[in-house]
Amino acid sequence: MDFKLTDAQKAHRDEVFKVCAELDKKKPKTWVGFESQFDDEVGWAFHKLCAKEFAKRGWLALGWPKEYGGIGDMMDKVLFQEARGYYDLPGADIFGVAMLAPTLLAAGSEELKRELLPKIANAEWMFCELWSEPNAGSDLAGLTATAIRKGDEFIVNGQKTWSTGAHFADWAFGVYKSDPNAKKHHNMTFILSDMKSPGITVKSIPYMSGSHVYNEVYLDDVRMSAKYIVGQENEGWAVVNVLAGFERSNLDMVYGLVRGIEELVEFCNETKRNGRPLSQDPIVRNRIADVSSSLEAVRCLAYRVADQQNRNEMGLMDAAAVKIFASELMEKYGHLAADILGPYGQVKNSPWAKMGGTVEYTYQGCFVPIVSMGTNEIQRNIIAWYGLGLPRMK
Amino acid sequence: MDLRFTEQQEILKKSARDFLTKECPKAKVRELEHDAKGYDPVLWQKMADLGWLGFNIPEEYEGMGYSFEDLAVHVEEVGRNILPGPYLSTVVNTFAIVEAGTDEIKKELLSKISYGKCILTLAWLEENGQFDAAGITLKAAHKGNDFVLNGTKMFVDGAHVADYMIVVARTKESANHEDGVTLFVVDAKASGVKSTVIPTIAHDHLCEVVFKDVTAPAKNVLGKVDKGWETLQMIIRKGSILKAAESLGGLQSVVEMTVAYSKERVQYDRPIGAFQALQHKMADMWIAMGTSKYLLYEAAWMESNGIPNAKEASMTKAYINEAYKLVAALGVKLHGGIGTSYDHDAPLFFRRAKAADTVFGSTDYHRELVAQHIGLK
Numbered sequence: 185m186d187f188k189l190t191d192a193q194k195a196h197r198d199e200v201f202k203v204c205a206e207l208d209k210k211k212p213k214t215w216v217g218f219e220s221q222f223d224d225e226v227g228w229a230f231h232k233l234c235a236k237e238f239a240k241r242g243w244l245a246l247g248w249p250k251e252y253g254g255i256g257d258m259m260d261k262v263l264f265q266e267a268r269g270y271y272d273l274p275g276a277d278i279f280g281v282a283m284l285a286p287t288l289l290a291a292g293s294e295e296l297k298r299e300l301l302p303k304i305a306n307a308e309w310m311f312c313e314l315w316s317e318p319n320a321g322s323d324l325a326g327l328t329a330t331a332i333r334k335g336d337e338f339i340v341n342g343q344k345t346w347s348t349g350a351h352f353a354d355w356a357f358g359v360y361k362s363d364p365n366a367k368k369h370h371n372m373t374f375i376l377s378d379m380k381s382p383g384i385t386v387k388s389i390p391y392m393s394g395s396h397v398y399n400e401v402y403l404d405d406v407r408m409s410a411k412y413i414v415g416q417e418n419e420g421w422a423v424v425n426v427l428a429g430f431e432r433s434n435l436d437m438v439y440g441l442v443r444g445i446e447e448l449v450e451f452c453n454e455t456k457r458n459g460r461p462l463s464q465d466p467i468v469r470n471r472i473a474d475v476s477s478s479l480e481a482v483r484c485l486a487y488r489v490a491d492q493q494n495r496n497e498m499g500l501m502d503a504a505a506v507k508i509f510a511s512e513l514m515e516k517y518g519h520l521a522a523d524i525l526g527p528y529g530q531v532k533n534s535p536w537a538k539m540g541g542t543v544e545y546t547y548q549g550c551f552v553p554i555v556s557m558g559t560n561e562i563q564r565n566i567i568a569w570y571g572l573g574l575p576r577m578k
Numbered sequence: 579m580d581l582r583f584t585e586q587q588e589i590l591k592k593s594a595r596d597f598l599t600k601e602c603p604k605a606k607v608r609e610l611e612h613d614a615k616g617y618d619p620v621l622w623q624k625m626a627d628l629g630w631l632g633f634n635i636p637e638e639y640e641g642m643g644y645s646f647e648d649l650a651v652h653v654e655e656v657g658r659n660i661l662p663g664p665y666l667s668t669v670v671n672t673f674a675i676v677e678a679g680t681d682e683i684k685k686e687l688l689s690k691i692s693y694g695k696c697i698l699t700l701a702w703l704e705e706n707g708q709f710d711a712a713g714i715t716l717k718a719a720h721k722g723n724d725f726v727l728n729g730t731k732m733f734v735d736g737a738h739v740a741d742y743m744i745v746v747a748r749t750k751e752s753a754n755h756e757d758g759v760t761l762f763v764v765d766a767k768a769s770g771v772k773s774t775v776i777p778t779i780a781h782d783h784l785c786e787v788v789f790k791d792v793t794a795p796a797k798n799v800l801g802k803v804d805k806g807w808e809t810l811q812m813i814i815r816k817g818s819i820l821k822a823a824e825s826l827g828g829l830q831s832v833v834e835m836t837v838a839y840s841k842e843r844v845q846y847d848r849p850i851g852a853f854q855a856l857q858h859k860m861a862d863m864w865i866a867m868g869t870s871k872y873l874l875y876e877a878a879w880m881e882s883n884g885i886p887n888a889k890e891a892s893m894t895k896a897y898i899n900e901a902y903k904l905v906a907a908l909g910v911k912l913h914g915g916i917g918t919s920y921d922h923d924a925p926l927f928f929r930r931a932k933a934a935d936t937v938f939g940s941t942d943y944h945r946e947l948v949a950q951h952i953g954l955k
Contacts, residue, residue: 185580185581185582185583185584185587185647185875185878185879186579186580186581186879187579187581187875187876187879187880188579188883189579259579445952446953449952449953449954450953452954453953453954453955461955463954463955464955466946468954469945469946469949469954470942470945470946470949472949472952472954473896473945473946473948473949473952473954474896474945476893476948476952477873477892477893477894477896477897477945477948478869478897480873480876480890480893480897481869481870481872481873481893481897482869484869484872484873484875484876485868485869485871485872485873487579487581487872488581488868488871488872490579491579491580491581491582494579501864501868502868505864505865505868505869508861508865509865509869561858563861564857564858564861564862565854565857565858565861567861567864567865568854568857568858568860568861569857571861571864572837572851572857572860572861572864573837573841574837574840574841574851574852574857574860575841575848575849575851575852577852577854
């Protein structure tokens with residue numbers, strides 16, 4: 185067993201942390217957390233600024249094969265994730281860079297790879313997903329939006345929901361029922377489309393905090409070119425599984441918490457309550473140490489996932505475990521920090537806020553990772569069915 | 579980075595598993611709980627023949643000289659089965675002899691330990707139940723070149739069968755409680771030493787040890803007089819990682835046992851493992867296992883490579899203490915009624931999980947150390 189980084193990896197790590205630290209200083213004042221990139225024009229502009237800086241260095245193509253412009257390996261990608269996570273930076277499009285690019289590499293045609301990968305690597309196109317529907321969430325196979333083939337095009341109708349950042353995205357990937365007569369799992373097609381296409385209406389669904397993250401997307405006779413099918417026509421379910429099962433080490437989330445703990449420690453050292461620094465309160469010490477120990481545990485497991493990825497081994501169960509554990513640890517951290525801040529735990533980013541309003545943000549923002557990318561209940565099913573071999577629900 | 583076991587580690591794991599499955603079935607574990615000695619001397623000798631007692635003893639003292647990481651992997655496998663007796667105490671305290679013992683003591687004890695002829699244990703805690711330096715009150719008074727020990731130690735693993743104890747004693751009163759602590763190697767059978775087994779949840783033969791005018795010669799001091807706290811920290815750090823490894827092994831057994839049972843046990847015309855109410859609890863058990871594993875391996879890897887790891891060792895002990903207790907309790911619950919009976923294995927692990935959590939420091943003690951390491955002033 186060896187947890188050591190090579191000298192080259194250490195040098196890369198130093199560089200990504202340095203660049204991210206510089207970008208951190210340019211964060212808009214309104215920034216409270218990762219979803220701030222979608223909340224307004226200022227946040228989106230910062231996302232694009234970061235994306236350009238990363239693209240310039242080739243970091244949006246880390247771990248890709250060389251022939252598509254890739255540099256470095258999966259471990260370099262992981263170190264980049266750590267730095268972005270630590271500084272809570274956007275700039276690596278969660279749909280384009282993190283999901284679509286690896287899906288194209290695994291299941292896309294040569295033509296699509298040649299056309300789209302450079303656009304993702306150069307941060308020219310930002311993506312969103314047209315995925316869940318009002319009546320098809322965890323049970324995605326029950327979706328009803330239709331894509332009817334007409335020559336070289338599909339005519340798409342229906343309603344998609346929980347589409348993060350659809351109000352800013354250039355392009356979308358989506359999945360639609362393309363053959364109403366075919367059997368389940370062989371009746372849908374995975375298609376990419378331009379968000380400026382006529383017939384697309386985007387409507388905000390305000391998050392509980394009031395911020396603009398999610399959208400309803402209405403599709404009304406939208407024409408999508410058959411050229412942008414990923415995988416085979418009517419076999420989109422297989423692509424869905426490639427994409428959904430795409431290994432994510434979630435190290436960005438983990439490293440966001442690493443910095444959160446550091447800031448909380450600093451706050452406790454500097455803040456007096458009942459005549460002594462909060463840091464001297466044994467309950468505060470115990471609770472922070474508890475979260476901190478759990479954080480180190482999940483950090484190590486996330487490395488295990490990355491190590492498996494680096495050898496092209498599937499680590500679906502470990503990845504699910506990290507997703508569940510890290511997101512629920514974020515919730516636990518949010519509660520802990522809010523408790524410690526006392527009445528200030530509820531204050532939004534403002535002159536009255538402590539810790540820049542990040543605590544109020546995290547307290548309710550934690551539900552984004554908990555329910556998205558397959559809810560934690562679905563992730564537990566994955567562990568039970570595929571990891572433990574328990575009988576699948578009928 | 580490569581987080582896989584080495585080939586040698588895979589061999590160590592398999593041989594430990596095969597050996598204990600054959601030589602120490604659960605019926606024997608339960609039998610030894612009520613045995614006066616609490617361990618099986620015949621089994622102990624077989625373990626010594628396999629080199630288990632000399633893993634961490636340098637080759638020049640007839641040991642195997644394996645790495646700490648290899649030892650941790652081996653101990654994890656031992657914990658998977660449960661091995662009654664002062665095996666871990668002997669192994670952990672061997673480090674103190676190797677790293678802080680005089681040449682004379684090393685020559686006297688190390689090869690004996692390696693050959694299975696010497697059991698070691700640690701006499702640390704006292705009636706105050708404290709883990710910190712202020713808790714050390716047992717007096718060792720200077721008498722010429724020797725020391726005379728008077729006082730009581732508690733929760734000493736297998737003291738009644740041990741050959742030597744490492745006694746943590748106070749040789750000087752000082753405002754800084756860490757100053758004035760001295761470690762002695764004391765003959766456990768010396769006159770004036772009285773060990774009595776305390777009834778405990780795991781029937782694991784922890785003892786009260788009363789020292790009455792017990793003489794310890796100067797050559798038996800480990801490290802420097804008054805400066806033993808540092809050596810004790812080394813014992814606690816290594817011991818914490820190894821105890822956590824043992825716990826992780828037990829934890830894995832509980833997960834496997836519970837999942838297997840849920841596939842066999844049929845209620846409402848289906849295996850109970852088909853119910854999501856149970857599936858999600860088992861998923862949580864699995865997550866506790868996964869997160870525990872790599873935290874432990876990181877701490878062990880650091881220890882093996884001489885990388886400062888006091889923080890990681892404390893995180894590991896605090897985290898795995900709680901993970902093991904959580905998993906062991908779920909193991910009992912998911913077995914239903916049968917899981918509460920003495921003859922079932924689920925409660926065997928449940929009781930061990932409780933016993934494990936205070937060995938080499940409780941969760942709260944280690945969290946306090948973590949708090950210091952992460953910069954809480």
